[in-house]
Amino acid sequence: MKKMKRYSPLVMLFDLGKLLRNSFFFVFFLYVVKADSDSSFIKYGKIVFLLAVGFTLFSIVYKWLTHKYELDNKAFHLYKGLLIKSERTIPLSKIQNIQRHTSLFHRMVKMTSIQFETVMTDENAKIKFEVISQAEADWMEVYLKNKEPVADYQMYEFDNPETERQNSNRMIHFHATKKDILKASFSSLSFLVLIPLISSFYYKIDEIFHVEDTAEGFFDKLISSWWIVTIIVIVLVIASATFGIVRTYLKYGKSEISSDSNHIYITRGVINETAFSISKDRVQAIEMEQSWMKRLLGLVKVKLTSAGSLSYGEDTLEVNTLYPFLPVNKANEIVSEILPSYMITQDMIRLPERSFWLRLLWPSWLWALATGALYYLEPIIGNVEQSWMILSAVLLICILISRLLDFSHSSYRINDQFIQFKKGVFTTSLFVSKREKIIEVKVRRNIIQKVLGLASIETINRGKPVQHSGLDDVPLEFAHSFLNWYVKRKNEIKVE
Incomplete structure (x- = not known):
């Protein structure tokens, strides 16, 4: 047993x-904005x-003094408490x-953080080291993957990350x-984020310093000149x-996807670098998503x-x-390389015509409730009488178009x-999954589906949270x- x-x-x-970081707003508000306030609320707020x-400073020191850990051949042991x-x-x-995860702080002190995700679902599902040396993190990671004998991490230090990657026989995909x-910047529409950020910042500053009253004349002069506006x-x-x-x-610079015989490795980020490692045999399904821009x-x-999901701090990654x-094309190639046991078929079966009419004619509670509210409120837009009828018609058209798109995009294949x-x-x-990875299936039918000879099917895969996937209105x-097809799963699974 290690010490x-x-x-x-x-x-x-x-x-x-x-x-x-968390105290900045309170310090700014209590000691800058309300520095001269005689309010009892502010005085007690400062106390x-x-x-x-x-109390937080004390708990930081107490936590470091009383929290310990060790790693042996079978488990992590985490200790805490004094009395x-x-x-x-x-x-x-x-x-x-x-x-x-290596943030700017970690880079400055030549450290990193590492987190291990388990199959457990309670608050103890994660083992997290907020600050740890690169050498010890490498030692833990390689030991857990290869089950090598536990040795002192100082004897297991890599010369550099590139040498470690070459020694592990990773293939870069x-x-x-x-x-x-x-392409990613335009696909994600991240260029649209700046203006809302500026607006939000302006309104927050205006609430404190009343900038709008002071600069009202200045803004009027700006917008009065067309060339300045341009x-x-x-x-x-x-x-x-x-x-x-x-x-x-x-966020995505230096992104890299690589793999070896047992694991998939994902790295991304420039200042804050994040690296993931996923065991291939833990992959439950593959999902490919495309927005209209993509x-x-x-x-x-x-x-x-996979059976685990990771988060770091307040950001869920x-x-x-x-x-x-x-x-x-590159995505299909990468999937076949990193997961050769998975097969994606391009030739899929579309839903029958009766599914289209069922979806098109199915009552919309959203439209009914919205129309009722519009009729009651009778809003007038642009001096147009009966505006509520126009809005109701536009909403109905949008719903029908969405149903048409949903039908045209729906297909299936075994x-x-x-x-x-x-x-x-x-x-x-x-969505693509293997039969042995699916833990449960469901088939449901409502009254209309029974008349038309249709049904809804669903698969359930392990994950955090458990993943439900399926398709409505299949024959x-x-x-x-x-x-x-699912009954044959019993011939593929092994009971330990």
Whole structure:
């Protein structure tokens, strides 16, 4: 048994940084905006704030002194407490995925963070090291993957990340280029984020300093000149495009997808670098999503459903996303390379014509309720009488168009041990799974479906949360074939 270890003392500095970040608004409000206030609320607010900061500082030091860990051949052991001590043991066999996150702070102190996701669903499902040396994180990760004998991590230090990657026989399948980043910035519409950010910042400043009253005459003078307005619009367009490209580059720059015989590796980010590791045998399904913009640019988002999902701090990260903006042909090639046991069939079966009429004529409660509300309120738009009828008609047309698109995008296929569903309105999703990875199936029929010989089918895969996928209004014959196909799963699974 290894000796218990304390976490890095830099964890206290990391937690202190979070405290300062979270306290900024309160400090600004209490000691800058309301510095001269004699209000009892502000005075007591300052006292409560100082007490909260003092308690947090104490808890940061107490946590470092009382929290310890160790790793042996079978499990992680996490200890905490001083007078009342507790131990949490997590078997290594329960660990599903691994995440590495290196922020600007970590780079400055030459450290990183690592998180292990388990199959458990409670609050103890994660093992997280907020600040840990690169060498120890490498040692933990390689040991958990290869089950090598536990040795001191200082004897297991890599010369550099590139050497480690070469020694692990990884194959690189995709590396984001400048062209990929440019496409991603337009596909994600990130260039539209700048103007709302500026507006939000302006209104917050105006609430405090009443900028609008002071600058009212200045703004009137600006908008009265057409050439000044033109220059402002051009500058905003250029700034928005630049902001979108830079934002996308910082988030997805240096993105890389690689794999070895057992794991899939995903890295992304420039300043804040994030690395994921997913075990191939834990992949439950593949999902390919395309928004209307991605269809125009020939891009697709590839997601792998696994038993674990990862998060870091307040940001939930899509550990199962290979890269959100892969070219379609490249995506199919990558999937066949990293998961050769999966097969995606391009030739799929569309829904029958009776499914179209069922979807088209099915009552819409949204339209009925909205029409009732419009009739009651009788809004008048542009001095047009009976405006509520026009709005109701527009809403009905939009609903019918969405149903038409949903029908045109819906298809299905069973190919040996694989099943595929495709559906969607403006964003389409292609779902592919193996029979042995599906833990439950369902077939449902309402009264209308029974009359028309249709049914709704559903599959359930392990995941966090559990993933439900399926398709409505398939022929009843296919629903029966679907159930018979799933019964054969008993010949493929192994009971331990």
